[in-house]
Amino acid sequence: MPISDEQITRLIYRSCLRLDAEDFEAYLELFAPEFEYRISNYSVEIRKDQRWMDVNQDEYKALLESIPLHSKPLGTFARHANVYDIERNGEDRAKVTTFLTVYYTTPDGGTKVFAVGKYFDEVDISGDQPLIADREVRLETREVGIGSIVPM
Amino acid sequence: MPRTAEEFLSPPSVPEDCYVSSSVYTDPDLYAEEEEKLLRRTWKFVCHVSEVPNIGDYRTHDWTGVPLVTVRSPDKKVRTFVNSCSHRGSRVVRYPAGNMKHMTCFFHLWEYDLYGNCTYQTRDEGYEAHGPTKEQAGLREVRTDTFCGLVFMNFDGNAAPLREYIGETATAFESIFGENDFEIFHLNRTHMKGNWKAWFLTNCDFYHEWGHQVNRSTNLTSPDYHDRPWRLNHAQGHGYTARKLDNEPFVVQYKNYKGWKNRDGLVLRGLQPGELVLTDLFPNTSVFMRTTCVRINHSTPYGPDHTVMEERGLGIKGESEADRRQRAKEFTQVWGPYSRNGAEDVAFVEESHRCQEFGANKYDVISRNEPIGDGLQRPQSDAYVRLFYDKWGDYMGRPANNPKNLMTAAE
Numbered sequence: 001m002p003i004s005d006e007q008i009t010r011l012i013y014r015s016c017l018r019l020d021a022e023d024f025e026a027y028l029e030l031f032a033p034e035f036e037y038r039i040s041n042y043s044v045e046i047r048k049d050q051r052w053m054d055v056n057q058d059e060y061k062a063l064l065e066s067i068p069l070h071s072k073p074l075g076t077f078a079r080h081a082n083v084y085d086i087e088r089n090g091e092d093r094a095k096v097t098t099f100l101t102v103y104y105t106t107p108d109g110g111t112k113v114f115a116v117g118k119y120f121d122e123v124d125i126s127g128d129q130p131l132i133a134d135r136e137v138r139l140e141t142r143e144v145g146i147g148s149i150v151p152m
Numbered sequence: 153m154p155r156t157a158e159e160f161l162s163p164p165s166v167p168e169d170c171y172v173s174s175s176v177y178t179d180p181d182l183y184a185e186e187e188e189k190l191l192r193r194t195w196k197f198v199c200h201v202s203e204v205p206n207i208g209d210y211r212t213h214d215w216t217g218v219p220l221v222t223v224r225s226p227d228k229k230v231r232t233f234v235n236s237c238s239h240r241g242s243r244v245v246r247y248p249a250g251n252m253k254h255m256t257c258f259f260h261l262w263e264y265d266l267y268g269n270c271t272y273q274t275r276d277e278g279y280e281a282h283g284p285t286k287e288q289a290g291l292r293e294v295r296t297d298t299f300c301g302l303v304f305m306n307f308d309g310n311a312a313p314l315r316e317y318i319g320e321t322a323t324a325f326e327s328i329f330g331e332n333d334f335e336i337f338h339l340n341r342t343h344m345k346g347n348w349k350a351w352f353l354t355n356c357d358f359y360h361e362w363g364h365q366v367n368r369s370t371n372l373t374s375p376d377y378h379d380r381p382w383r384l385n386h387a388q389g390h391g392y393t394a395r396k397l398d399n400e401p402f403v404v405q406y407k408n409y410k411g412w413k414n415r416d417g418l419v420l421r422g423l424q425p426g427e428l429v430l431t432d433l434f435p436n437t438s439v440f441m442r443t444t445c446v447r448i449n450h451s452t453p454y455g456p457d458h459t460v461m462e463e464r465g466l467g468i469k470g471e472s473e474a475d476r477r478q479r480a481k482e483f484t485q486v487w488g489p490y491s492r493n494g495a496e497d498v499a500f501v502e503e504s505h506r507c508q509e510f511g512a513n514k515y516d517v518i519s520r521n522e523p524i525g526d527g528l529q530r531p532q533s534d535a536y537v538r539l540f541y542d543k544w545g546d547y548m549g550r551p552a553n554n555p556k557n558l559m560t561a562a563e
């Protein structure tokens with residue numbers, strides 16, 4: 001039975017929920033083998049595209065496992081996503097464009113917008129369940145304050 | 153044993169050059185004085201030449217609150233001007249970067265060429281009676297010079313030339329920059345609630361590497377970590393750490409961090425695989441060379457408690473897309489807003505500031521002393537931080553341990 005748009009949409013939203021919960025193991029289950037993950041933007045200052053994170057499957061897994069060893073921001077991130085478009089490319093792949101807002105809540109409860117951007121995902125729809133085969137987090141926001149080791 | 157209120161308010165029991173009053177990070181009057189006596193009299197890093205490669209390419213920036221525009225003029229020289237129209241003071245160039253044929257103020261359309269000459273006054277007959285003429289209305293040019301592809305500016309026309317200012321510290325990076333044709337590939341800016349000196353001195357403080365998981369696993373595990381001496385330039389206030397005393401490189405063990413490999417490929421000319429070189433230029437520019445990429449770190453203060461940190465990554469001009477990608481990947485492992493170290497460094501500065509701001513911390517202790525022989529100090533010594541504040545005191549005419557000449561509780 002072909003993967004539906006609803007299943008694809010739910011995949012994207014689950015990726016946000018699991019990352020919000022910092023349940024990295026469950027989050028990685030949403031990705032296909034050999035996936036790549038990037039955080040990118042266009043720098044107005046240097047007039048070039050730039051990548052602020054660029055990792056393959058193994059590197060991403062290692063990164064997520066290492067997070068508890070680091071001094072990460074003390075608050076929490078919450079991702080608000082809206083799937084704008086699902087474009088099927090044959091029976092195996094779908095390109096998904098999702099608008100993303102990331103909020104940061106400090107430990108004492110103040111919330112502010114951390115970053116705005118889009119997910120550009122390539123989703124593997126060849127199996128029983130859709131899986132993210134490639135994710136580019138394309139940021140509009142280039143000033144992210146303290147920054148974050150936790151991916152977007 | 154906890155300290156009493158009196159002990160807390162008294163200077164630490166260390167030599168006078170081994171502590172700093174927290175007011176140097178928080179006091180608005182001291183900051184205003186710093187702008188006048190120090191920041192406007194020293195060379196400020198502007199950008200890398202690859203940000204303005206063509207005639208008309210420009211970058212806007214600020215220094216001591218003054219808006220500036222740095223542009224490559226038709227004679228190919230890079231110049232800096234105060235970015236304020238001679239007429240009513242509006243910023244003339246308002247975008248961060250781009251290319252322009254001339255500079256036109258959007259308010260009344262006065263125009264300037266790329267040498268800063270005023271070339272057009274709208275309805276100029278209105279100025280015939282009282283002036284100013286176009287000849288009298290050029291932009292204010294600011295002294296600008298380039299060394300190793302790094303563009304610097306200085307408001308002080310009487311300051312020593314840039315090359316002389318950098319002095320012997322050039323040894324650390326002159327050959328590496330000479331052997332590699334660098335090009336910018338990364339830039340990020342971070343507004344932080346903290347003081348510009350605190351940010352710069354975090355770059356100069358190897359002792360803070362204990363706070364980074366990356367550095368704990370890749371640097372501090374190396375048996376020869378402590379064998380690199382600080383090379384201090386007492387005349388100008390700069391410092392660098394590079395080779396060990398036996399002239400062998402200090403090699404970072406990247407493979408010790410989970411998911412990383414040692415940096416054996418794409419090694420910059422002049423460096424060895426894994427080699428790390430760090431240069432700190434007074435008052436606030438750091439140049440890091442981490443085997444495959446260069447990081448230039450600089451900050452722009454907007455007051456004692458507001459600093460904009462700017463971080464640049466350099467790779468090799470004309471390299472393949474795959475090489476550039478790998479280089480950028482290795483850069484952002486350690487540096488940048490989503491790196492392993494970036495958020496930690498900003499947090500160090502902001503958390504310290506939070507305590508200094510309202511007096512919860514009265515003094516910074518900078519007393520670490522780790523001699524390595526021949527009068528040299530090991531990397532985790534505070535020798536450079538002490539030199540920085542010695543130089544700061546020279547410019548300010550005040551000691552950093554008691555800059556407001558306050559009576560201590562003990563007195």
